[in-house]
Amino acid sequence: xxxxxxxxxxxxxxxxxxxxxxxxxxxxxxxxxxxxxxxxxxxxxxxxxxxxxxxxxxxxxxxxxxxxxxxxxxxxxxxxxxxxxxxxxxxxxxxxxxxxxxxxxxxxxxxxxxxxxxxxxxxxxxxxxxxxxxxxxxxxxxxxxxxxxxxxxxxxxxxxxxxxxxxxxxxxxxxxxxxxxxxxxxxxxxxxxxxxxxxxxxxxxxxxxxxxxxxxxxx
Amino acid sequence: xxxxxxxxxxxxxxxxxxxxxxxxxxxxxxxxxxxxxxxxxxxxxxxxxxxxxxxxxxxxxxxxxxxxxxxxxxxxxxxxxxxxxxxxxxxxxxxxxxxxxxxxxxxxxxxxxxxxxxxxxxxxxxxxxxxxxxxxxxxxxxx
Numbered sequence: 001x002x003x004x005x006x007x008x009x010x011x012x013x014x015x016x017x018x019x020x021x022x023x024x025x026x027x028x029x030x031x032x033x034x035x036x037x038x039x040x041x042x043x044x045x046x047x048x049x050x051x052x053x054x055x056x057x058x059x060x061x062x063x064x065x066x067x068x069x070x071x072x073x074x075x076x077x078x079x080x081x082x083x084x085x086x087x088x089x090x091x092x093x094x095x096x097x098x099x100x101x102x103x104x105x106x107x108x109x110x111x112x113x114x115x116x117x118x119x120x121x122x123x124x125x126x127x128x129x130x131x132x133x134x135x136x137x138x139x140x141x142x143x144x145x146x147x148x149x150x151x152x153x154x155x156x157x158x159x160x161x162x163x164x165x166x167x168x169x170x171x172x173x174x175x176x177x178x179x180x181x182x183x184x185x186x187x188x189x190x191x192x193x194x195x196x197x198x199x200x201x202x203x204x205x206x207x208x209x210x211x212x213x214x215x216x217x218x219x
Numbered sequence: 220x221x222x223x224x225x226x227x228x229x230x231x232x233x234x235x236x237x238x239x240x241x242x243x244x245x246x247x248x249x250x251x252x253x254x255x256x257x258x259x260x261x262x263x264x265x266x267x268x269x270x271x272x273x274x275x276x277x278x279x280x281x282x283x284x285x286x287x288x289x290x291x292x293x294x295x296x297x298x299x300x301x302x303x304x305x306x307x308x309x310x311x312x313x314x315x316x317x318x319x320x321x322x323x324x325x326x327x328x329x330x331x332x333x334x335x336x337x338x339x340x341x342x343x344x345x346x347x348x349x350x351x352x353x354x355x356x357x358x359x360x361x362x
Contacts, residue, residue, distance in 0.1 A: 026275075029302045029323060030231050036324035037237035044244050070233065116277035155277055 005192055012189045016140050017088075020107060024081045027110045031074040038067045080106035087135040092217055095138060097129040097163040097170050104142050105161055111146065116155030119146070123162055131170035132216040133197060141193050144184060145174055145201060145210050152180040172212040179207035223338050224248045224266070228258040228284065229273040229300070234323075238271075245331065255279030259287045262295060269318075269337035271330070274301035274308065282311060289316045294344045296337035300325060 001009065042063050049055040080103045105121040112119040149159055157176055164171040174181070183203050184190065194200060198215035225247050229235045232253070239249045250265065252258040255276055262270065270288060274281035285297055296318045301308065309320040318340065319333050 026302045030234065033302070033324040034231070034233045034237050037234065037241050037327075040327050041237065041241040041244060044241065048244070066233070066237070114275060114277055 001192075001196070008189055009192065013136065013140065016143060020084060020139075020143075021081075023110055024077060024084075024107050027077055028074055031070045031077075035067055035070045035074075038063050038070070076106060080104075084139065087139055091134050091136075092132065093135060094130045095133050095135050097131055097165070097172065098123065098126055100135070100138070100142075101161055101163050101172065104139065108143065108146055112150055112157075112159060115150055115153070117150060117153055117157045117159060119159045120161070122160035129163055129165045129170065131165075131168075131214060133170075133214055134217065137193050137197050138199075138214065141190075141197065141199055141201070141212055141214075142172060144187075144190055144193070145172070145212055148184045149174055149176065149181055149210060152182065153178070154180075168216050170214050170216075173209055174211075175205070175209040177208070181207045181210045184210075222246065222248060223268040223334050224250075225334060226250050226252060226258060226261050226265075226267045226270045228252045228255065228270065228276075228281075230254060230276040231273070241327065245327075247334070255281070255284030255287070258284055259291065262288050262291050266292075267295065268341055269334045270295055270297045271334075272297055272299050274299055274312075282308075282315065285312065285315050285317055294341060296340050298330070298333050298337065 042060065045055060045060065045063075083099075083103045084107055101121050101123065105119055109119045146159070153159070153176065157178060157180065159174055159176050162173045162175070164173065181203050184201055190201075198217065199213060201210060201212050203210055225242065227235060227239055227242070227249055228251075229238075230253055235251050235253065239251050242249050250261055250267070252261050255278055258270065258272065259279075261267075272281050272284060272288075276284070279287070281299055281301070285299065288295055288297060293316070297316070298319045298321060299309075299312045299317050300321050300323055302323050312320050318337055321330065321333070
C-alpha cells in the first residue's frame with residue numbers, strides 16, 4: 001500500500017468503525033430503555049402491593065424473565081462488539097468464518113432493521129472454518145456487501161448470510177428471495193480492499209445472491 | 220388518578236410493550252402503534268392528549284411522522300423520544316411543532332409530567348378555540 005492508499009484506508013476504516021460503534025451503542029441503549037421500563041414497572045407493582053393490592057407472582061415472574069432476556073441480548077451485542085473492536089489488533093490472523101458471520105450479523109442486524117429488513121445468519125451446519133486474513137478489512141468488505149443490499153432492497157426483505165470453505169478460499173454468501181442485488185458500484189476503496197484481501201464480490205442467482213470470496217493471505 | 224389518553228409510537232416491540240404496561244399501571248389509557256404509518260392512522264381516527272413518538276423507525280421516521288400528524292391535527296401534542304438526542308434534531312422537532320424532546324431511557328416522572336402538560340396545553344387550545352367560536356357566533360348574529 002502506498003502513502004495515499006494508506007491514508008484512504010485509514011480514513012474510510014475509521015468512518016466504518018464509527019458507523020458500527022454508533023449503531024451498536026444505539027442498540028444497547030434500546031435494551032437499556034426496555035430494562036429501565038421493566039424495572040420501573042416492578043417498582044410500581046411493589047408500591048401498589050404495599051398499599052393494597054397483592055402481588056401477582058406470574059406477572060412479576062414474566063417481568064423478571066423479560067429483564068433477563070434483555071440483559072442476555074445486550075450481553076451478546078457487547079461480546080460481539082468486543083470481538084469487532086479487537087479486530088484491529090492484528091492485520092493478519094486466522095479468522096473463523098463461522099464465528100465472524102455470527103458476530104457481524106449480531107452487530108449489523110440493526111442496520112437492516114432500521115430499513116424494515118431482517119438479517120439472519122442462516123448456516124445449516126455450523127463448523128470451524130478458518131481463513132488467514134485481515135479481519136478488519138474483511139469486516140469492511142462484509143459491510144460493503146450488506147450496505148449495497150440494504151440500499152437496493154425494500155422493507156420486509158429477509159437477507160440470509162451463509163459461509164463456505166472451498167479449498168483454502170472462504171466464501172460469505174448473502175442471499176434473499178427477491179432479485180435486488182446488482183453489482184456493487186465502482187469504488188476505489190472497494191478495489192483497494194479487494195486487492196489487499198485477494199477478494200472478489202460477485203452477483204449471482206439472478207441477482208438473488210452476492211458472494212464475497214477471499215483467498216488466504218500469505219505469511 | 221389521571222385518565223390521559225396517550226398514543227405510544229415505537230418500532231421496538233419490547234420497549235412499546237414495557238412502557239405501555241407501565242403507563243397503564245399508572246392509570247393512563249394507552250394505544251400503541253408500531254410504525255409512523257400506524258400512528259398517522261390512529262391520529263386520524265381518535266383524539267389523544269399526547270403522542271409519544273420514537274425518532275428512529277423504519278419507513279416513516281419520527282420527524283416525517285410528526286409532520287404528517289400535524290397536518291391531520293395541528294393541535295395534537297407530540298413528545299419525541301430518541302436513543303441519542305442531538306441538539307440539531309431537537310431544534311428541528313420543536314420547529315415542526317413538537318411539544319418536547321426526551322432521550323431514552325426517559326425518567327418516568329419526567330415523562331408523566333410532560334404528558335400532563337400536554338393535556339393542559341390541549342385543553343387551553345380547545346378553550347381558546349371554543350371562545351373564538353362563541354365570539355364569532357355572537358358577532359355574526361348581532362343580537
